[in-house]
Amino acid sequence: MNPRPKRKTVDPSVRDAAEIYDDRSSYADVADRISGLVLSPTRRGWIIGFIGAVAMLALLKYSLYRLFNDGIGIWGINVPVGWGFAIINFVWWVGIGHAGTFISAILLLLHQKWRTSINRFAEAMTLFAVACAGLFPLLHVGRPDRAYWLFPYPNTMDIWPQFRSPLLWDVFAVSTYATVSFLFWFVGLIPDLACMRDRAKNQVVKTIYAVISLGWRGSARHWERYEKAYKVLAGLAAPLVISVHTIVGFDFAVSVIPGWHATIFPPYFVAGAIFSGFAMVVTLSIPIRKIYRLEGYITDKHMDNMAKVMLVTGMIVTYGYAMEAFMGWYSASQYEGFMIWNRMTGPYAPFYWALIACNAIIPQLLWSPKLRKNMLVLFIISLVVNTGMWLERFIIVVTSLHRDYLPSSWGMYTPTVWDWTTYIGSIGLFLFLTLMFIRIMPIIAISELQHLAHERKHNRIDHDQESIR
Amino acid sequence: MTKKASDNSSIYHGVIAEFSTSDDLIHAVNESRKKGYVQMDAYSPFPVHGLSEALGHRPSNLLVAVFCGGLIGALTGFGLQYYLSVIAYPYNVGGRPFNSWVSFIPIIFELAVLFAAFTAVFGMIGRNGLPRPYHPVFKVDRFEGVTRDKFFLCVEADSGEFDAKKCQAFLEGLGSSYVEIIEK
Structure with missing residues (x-):
């Protein structure tokens, strides 16, 4: 036997992770703590949030009742602004739905081990945001009962969708994204659902977890395939994330409307999506880690890293705004020039400048390490960014459409009360789903955290042995 | 014996x-x-x-299966769009060719990812013999x-x-x- 241990290279991200997780917690602690969140009685903070979410959800239901009863005439859309709140909200929600898969897939491939305690929760958030996003085009088509016409299927009318249109690409992109995000989330959940099954005391609860965990038993043979499947899903989801918001960008960029017809749209939309997605993860994780006392898992270091991602993507978005303004002048196109001037000084100018303040100026506070560690400030900035990203889509959709080429077809867009209630209601739907998820599913990936603790322990042993030699 | x-x-x-x-x-x-x-x-x-x-x-050959799944997805994507745009419902948009394959790329990509992801997940679950709620090892309380x-x-x-x-x-x-x- 050779007593000298083989020299192992230490993955620097594992070393960094040591400052992210509480070193003393054992595998059992992780399993008991996270499953205990679900199996213990409901917290007061959760109940308060749930009541609010249900009230907002009721508002959505009533708005939809009015919409289906009276038609989309109850919204403020009309010629020339035919894409009102429905499309603004769609793009906003899809954008928010990008952070989950970004955190899960791209950060996994980049070996950013700190992602482990926020990925589960961010993936769930992605699914719910995409569900809210999917709602709006269905409502906007005016006849939601015929929304399946969007898909190519053999029909008695003998017509087929137009494959050269980005709107159809969008149908495929968003439905693929929703499906793959669900699969990714579910595959990650399987071992943890088995953990819930083994921890649950109540027989009914145990049976439910046993069924949805598919009878997972942690076999070595299973783990080998599982890890391969999980990694390859991450590899597939990474370009998918980029493609989805690129295609949402194409929805605008492929048209010939001044203010939409810009090559910068796809990359700048993707950056904006990640910007708003991280803002939403920050908005949700600050209260959650407080209510459930998860500071040992979702640490200040996590918040700091997410704030840095917001800062970077915020500046990419700012570059996009600068380029739009520059191209308005440099293109020497009368319509492009008018469009940008109208945005800055026209009837919607206050919204434009509010957007610049929210997305370009206020996030600069995140340069300060002290402010990144102040949860109140970070929470407020994340809300500001979410507002800013909503305003960005408002500006893009409304200001580009309300001044057409011919002054005779100019008009104004004013949202009605039903636009607002549907929008607020969709936030209610999102919060409702998120709170349900927190109540019944393990919000932190148990087996992944245990795996990380295992890797770290082994690396440290190697270190010790090296230092002894 | x-x-x-x-x-x-x-x-x-x-x-x-x-x-x-x-x-x-x-x-x-x-x-x-x-x-x-x-x-x-x-x-x-x-x-x-x-x-x-x-x-x-x-070692399992899951990755080969995933690659094949992706390839089938891509071919399905192209086949679907080619058949519908060229054979079943040729429609002249601004004089562009019926087989305008460049604008078919996004859907080819999406379907490739979709099929590959399905193969990865159902391949993993199926080859692992799941779902299987009963297994002899579950008889052991510990x-x-x-x-x-x-x-x-x-x-x-x-x-x-x-x-x-x-x-x-x-x-x-x-x-x-x-x-x-x-x-x-």
Whole structure:
């Protein structure tokens, strides 16, 4: 036997992770703590949030009742602004739905081990945001009962969708994204659902977890395939994330409307999506880690890293705004020039400048390490960014459409009360789903955290042995 | 000899031993292999690297399947759009060719990813023999620890010359904290 241990290279991200997780917690602690969140009685903070979410959800239901009863005439859309709140909200929600898969897939491939305690929760958030996003085009088509016409299927009318249109690409992109995000989330959940099954005391609860965990038993043979499947899903989801918001960008960029017809749209939309997605993860994780006392898992270091991602993507978005303004002048196109001037000084100018303040100026506070560690400030900035990203889509959709080429077809867009209630209601739907998820599913990936603790322990042993030699 | 082995494997699923660390588990796997046991499976709360190799399991060919799935998805995407835009419903948009393949790329990509992801997930679940809510190892009460902090080695009854009592004594000798014979 050779007593000298083989020299192992230490993955620097594992070393960094040591400052992210509480070193003393054992595998059992992780399993008991996270499953205990679900199996213990409901917290007061959760109940308060749930009541609010249900009230907002009721508002959505009533708005939809009015919409289906009276038609989309109850919204403020009309010629020339035919894409009102429905499309603004769609793009906003899809954008928010990008952070989950970004955190899960791209950060996994980049070996950013700190992602482990926020990925589960961010993936769930992605699914719910995409569900809210999917709602709006269905409502906007005016006849939601015929929304399946969007898909190519053999029909008695003998017509087929137009494959050269980005709107159809969008149908495929968003439905693929929703499906793959669900699969990714579910595959990650399987071992943890088995953990819930083994921890649950109540027989009914145990049976439910046993069924949805598919009878997972942690076999070595299973783990080998599982890890391969999980990694390859991450590899597939990474370009998918980029493609989805690129295609949402194409929805605008492929048209010939001044203010939409810009090559910068796809990359700048993707950056904006990640910007708003991280803002939403920050908005949700600050209260959650407080209510459930998860500071040992979702640490200040996590918040700091997410704030840095917001800062970077915020500046990419700012570059996009600068380029739009520059191209308005440099293109020497009368319509492009008018469009940008109208945005800055026209009837919607206050919204434009509010957007610049929210997305370009206020996030600069995140340069300060002290402010990144102040949860109140970070929470407020994340809300500001979410507002800013909503305003960005408002500006893009409304200001580009309300001044057409011919002054005779100019008009104004004013949202009605039903636009607002549907929008607020969709936030209610999102919060409702998120709170349900927190109540019944393990919000932190148990087996992944245990795996990380295992890797770290082994690396440290190697270190010790090296230092002894 | 074959008769005896088949008798055993008809009564017993195998012998399961509990360990507290992954190193103990890997050590036990190596010793059992030296002893001549072939059919074994190990259970752990998280993937333990090197365990599958130590058990002598062949690596799965899941990635090949995923690649094929993606390829089929891409071909489906192109085939669908070509058939509908050129043959079933040719429609002249601004004089562009019917087979305007450049604008078909996004949907080809999306369907490739979709099919590959389905192959990865259902391939993994299907080849793992899941969903399977009942399995002999679940009869062991302490097996609940497998999703918490315990590691298990199960020497299965169709493994060479299997004798439940001998195997139990052998596994106890490897420093296992708990050994149990599992019946079918």
